[in-house]
Amino acid sequence: MGSQTYPVAGGLQTETAPSRHGYLEEIHSWIVTVDHKKLGIMYIVYALLFLVIGGLEAILMRIQLAAPGLHFLEPQTFNRMFTMHGTTMVFLVGMMILFGFGNYLVPLMIGARDMAFPRLNAFSFWMSALAGILLYFSFIGGNGLAGTGTAPDMGWFAYAPLTEKAFSPGHTTDYWTIALLANGIGSIGTSINILATVFCMRTKGMTLMRMPMLPWLYATMSFLTLLAISPLTAAQAMLMIDRYLGGHFFDTQAGGSAILWAHFFWIFGHPEVYVLVLPAFGMASEIIPVFSRKAIFGYPAMVAASVSIGFISLGVWAHHMFTIGLTSYGNAFFTLSTMLVGVPTGIKLFNWLATLWGGKIQYRPPMMFAAAYLIQFLIAGLTGIMLSVSAWDWQLHNSYFVVAHFHYVLVGAIVFMLFSALYYWYPKMTGRMLDEKLAKWHFWLFLIGFHLTFDLMHIPGLLGMPRWIYTYEADRGWGTLNLLISIGGVIQGIAVLIFVYNMVHSYFKGELAGPDPWDAWTLEWATASPPPSYNFATDPVVGSRRPLWDLKHPDDPDSAFE
């Protein structure tokens, strides 16, 4: 490992632990920081914290569903659990961790000293982070922890008119609305920041078509965030007008429309899925080439496919609403547009395969997760195509088949890729490698748990098990399957705990990484690990897509072939 780089003259000496006496100053420096790297790490740690919390909620639900007729949780608590699980995982884990990686990596990869707007960056983080704390304060607000307070309980998409004052008295809905509104302000701020960074802060020589894939995908993702989070913000504002000022937007008794809410929510909700998955594409496009020892195959096609996925995803939202009763034109349009997403996605998959093809593949931990990601993402995409057919969707809408499908995307693709990215960039962030033996335990346990849970989850869906049910009767024949699904969930939980242990353990005891442990090619590996606060003492100048390759192979630089 790292045998192909030669750090000279103390490249490792930045590895000095903060002295013990100054830990208050250390904390203070993190709170007032405007450094994109520190903010990125805070995003990631915050998200991992909520990953554990959201996972705990999932496990509570799985215990409740493990056998027919259980009363492990109160029905009301169960509702709060699935609402909070969904909201947490999407907004506090998914968005936060991806913005964290974006914050950390985008400036480093394009050779910038910081984001375009460092203070806005800090503000956005604290806005999103405090919003999450406000959301979780709902557990102890209201009537206290015993009844889990006033935590939201209407499902993460909060269909009207259930959210109207007449049906949801108290502040349960308001916690959800206001927290997401505040969280959205942070997301929009970060998106603007990433876009400005990518377009205005690139180092000399880094044209757009020389940018690594990851900044490209973050730019697309940020653009999509602007167009997705804003409608949600608008819809939340409308809901607040309804609830606080007595408006009638979604008040069906005064002529308001519940379907309009569904439209507004999914205009946000579907692009949101792509907001989450696009950065994962970016990470895959960085990690797969490095561990195949080949340049990415078809870079321009990858860029074009990424951008077109972004555009197409804006026109597919109503495939969440086939059972609401669209016109047959609507059904046909949204079926076709949804299938259309498969085209650029297919291009990406084939390009990753072509990158692997003929490469010298090294199965280090990042690559193991990336390989699993490829296969699982394919399966997730295929069940997505199945569900895009409106007639098929009428049968399976809101069943566990749908739950299995989107968890296949969110866990099988995105979470696997996030683990891959954490293994890959952890050495850059901390200066130490993660333990490889623990990584393998983590990988195999998580893989087995994942497939036990989510492969099997398709079946009760096909058998007719609806989502959001509190419990079910023994004669339905779903018992054994649900028990296995729950066991899989627990195995995943154990795997994540191993990972958390590995992160903490390796932070203190891990092997020193050096600036470039994977012999990679993008600019973040050209500086020390962890990078100094100014990233690069001299602004780098690049002449190709793989500047470090050019450095390491002056006889055969990429720039000769551009």
Added chain:
Amino acid sequence: MSTVTLQHETDTEWRQPAKGTVAMITLIIAESAIFTIFVVAYLYYIGRDVHGPTPKQVLEIPWANSVCLLSSSLFIMLAEHAIAHGKMAAFKLWWAVTFLLGLIFLVGTGVEWKKLIFEDHLTISTNLFGTTYYSLVGLHAFHVIVGLLLMLVVLVLALLGFVEKKHAERVKTLALYWHFVDVVWIVVFTVVYVVGR
């Protein structure tokens, strides 16, 4: 510390767009999405009320108001032009005119709302028209207020002599926002007073 010393094409000039402009454009994109949702809701709910008052009964077309706001776009362009050429006196004048026109628009909206609330008894909770009208026009008015506050800061700084020619770029960025507010008014005007009436 690292030194990546690839010396390519060092002679060619390396130009990238100004980050303020990019940020403002992206902010405008996000704001447009928000307005789109409110406009769609307004259009969707036209004529769906179960009881009055209806737009036809109570709304009057605010011609004077609209002329004020739209012409302010013109004056802010003059101001941009002035500061780009370092004519600070002209800049202050045009900037103040823009600010005043915006203020007149805001006061006009206030007068209109006062009439609607106290004479026509239309509030945000009366019916769907009230809900959608006040939220859409109110959202726009909120943007006008933000714009006016920012312009006021610039105006005060300019009168105190802190604004110079080198700030032309920032003034331009702020003007971009004001143009957006004006364009949105054209849409809101069309939807509320032409289509909706």
Added chain:
Amino acid sequence: MNESVHNVSVEPGAEHAPHAVHLPAPTAWPILLALGLMLVFASLLMNPMLGVLGGVLSLVSAVGWFRDVLPAEKHVDIPTTEEEIAHVPQYDRVAKFAITEEHRALLPQHSFSIASGVLGGIIGGIAMVIPAEIYGVMRYHSIWYVVNLLGGAGIGDWINPTPEQLTHFRLGAFVIANMIQGVTTLLVGVLYGALLPAFPKRPILLGGILAPALWTGLLYSVIGLVNPFLQARIDWLSFAASQVVFGVVAGYVVMKHGQIKELSTMPLAVRMGVEASGLHHHDSDGGNH
């Protein structure tokens, strides 16, 4: 870009690094502003007095932030350390493909112009309307019958129309029929443009008759499953005639504009752009002219 390839310099510190770097100074205003706004939000859920506190805090932070960036951005100077990280050239590390017969490193000699395919598709698509219309006019005395049959499938609320209804103009059906016809003929045209020049003999026979016969047969066998109503209404003879007309016309146009003359003497694999090992070494050298 290419002329600068050779002066890639790798000596560490070739461009002298500055001794200190300007970075934006750390500041507490962003977190305080976020906290203030969050208190305002929280006041909607809890005590309204929180809002007052939050409002004051937000205002103070906004002013503080403003004074941080204007008139001049606050900076700190971070001294750069003297460490160097060099990436030593690895001349011996790259495995290169030697172009032998076992390695595929050849590019296709010609790529066919898409234009010829597009043109063929358009002209063929127009020509194929003729036999279909002849049938429609003779049998139902209406030029709209065929159009409605093709486009009617895309109109959701038009359920099982009678032949009488099918003879009248309907805008939706007209638009959709044109879209289906346009897109399909264009795509098949492009496919023809890519494939036909690659075949050695009788491209018209293949593209004009064999291929249409194949897909007509395929449609004939599956359309009963997909849309039984459509099967009952289609006259298969005129349908097949239309397809053949399309094939012949599109094929002819493509061949006229394609590059068959230069390529026809080469082996099939070369003409199709297949990169096969060994093949070029022996065959293409001889057959290239």
